[in-house]
Amino acid sequence: MSDREPVIVFALFPGVTQLDFTGPHQVLSALPGAEVMLASSAGGTIEAGGGMNFAGVRRLADIKECDIVCVPGGRGATDNAMLDPVFLAELRRLAAGARYVTSVCTGALVLGAAGLLRGKRAATHWAWRELLVPFGATPVAERVVRDGNVITGGGVTAGIDFALAVVAEFAGAETAQAIQLQIEYAPAPPFDAGSPETAPPAILARVRERNAAMAVDRQRQVAEAAARLGA
């Protein structure tokens, strides 16, 4: 760990899924001395789904360096980010100097599009794991995956588990446990439907059908992003 206090950057784009980064933000901002920043290509205000807007977002280009860079996901939004050369260039620049390069949910596809997952094992949202392959990554059906300095989390709520793992790495297990207790993270889901393995088959079919509507576009955009990377 460097001498200065850790700087943690969430690299956002319009339409980002807010819980992908608000969960980790709650955990990481409790890391002693940490400076946690929201940033995007344009800075200013970022619209997330469901009418939630984040103000005071920094410009990625204004951030000289950071210790952890984290890319959250989003539904159609991720696909735009994968094909945004400015966003990808800033991501590569920050990743080059970061201690950890990280993502939550389909943010892993954006890391992939930036060329940051070549030869790496990685997690992403369960519905989109195979889309990591065109970027040279090996999808892993785990909630948090570490490979070298790349730490990736699964879908949306996996970001909380991911962030506690990152805190443990940075500041030790006791600090992570204290944060876990403070945010009362003793989860008790009312149903056991949070993964494709445990969800009732009819529920899985329903969610797969909903995702199928965007799968064709997403596959096409991943192919395009992977082709650009190879060029």
Added chain:
Amino acid sequence: MSDREPVIVFALFPGVTQLDFTGPHQVLSALPGAEVMLASSAGGTIEAGGGMNFAGVRRLADIKECDIVCVPGGRGATDNAMLDPVFLAELRRLAAGARYVTSVCTGALVLGAAGLLRGKRAATHWAWRELLVPFGATPVAERVVRDGNVITGGGVTAGIDFALAVVAEFAGAETAQAIQLQIEYAPAPPFDAGSPETAPPAILARVRERNAAMAVDRQRQVAEAAARLGA
């Protein structure tokens, strides 16, 4: 359920703990047809901890009615809200017409200060349960507690479990399960330290000591809020 689409209002105040409402917001905004709103006394921008700011927040006074009103918590911030007559009046007004009156974390203390927990069983953050008593509520050491039309969640991350329970209530278990699968809510905390019963004793002592620094102020402010309510 009324004929119109459900309107869900998160009643915010400066310094609110963001995950108390961003977690439930992610879940509830997936409820088919739901209109989810962030609102505060002044509207505009609300600052949460850790440098996160929410823009486009509505004024509580501009919201005519809602189906669900939810009050999140915050550290010192909750105490200000408990003693803010304008905020409490708006909360009472919306609660009077709402199908469900709800809170996450220390938001329960604000419901209490508004006189909405008299004679009710309620959950709140584990560290502050006894502070529900002066408001005439019975603290319950559970993650989600329902008593009549009042549904309260425990600390911070309990908001996700809370919101899935609310969706199940509103739209049925299958809709809640589909949302759970979509947000991959199959939690796997890296430690078992999320409740005072399971945390290592040294960790519990450390968090209790940190909370003790604000406990004296908070107890005084709860007493003041309870006294006003009795007047």
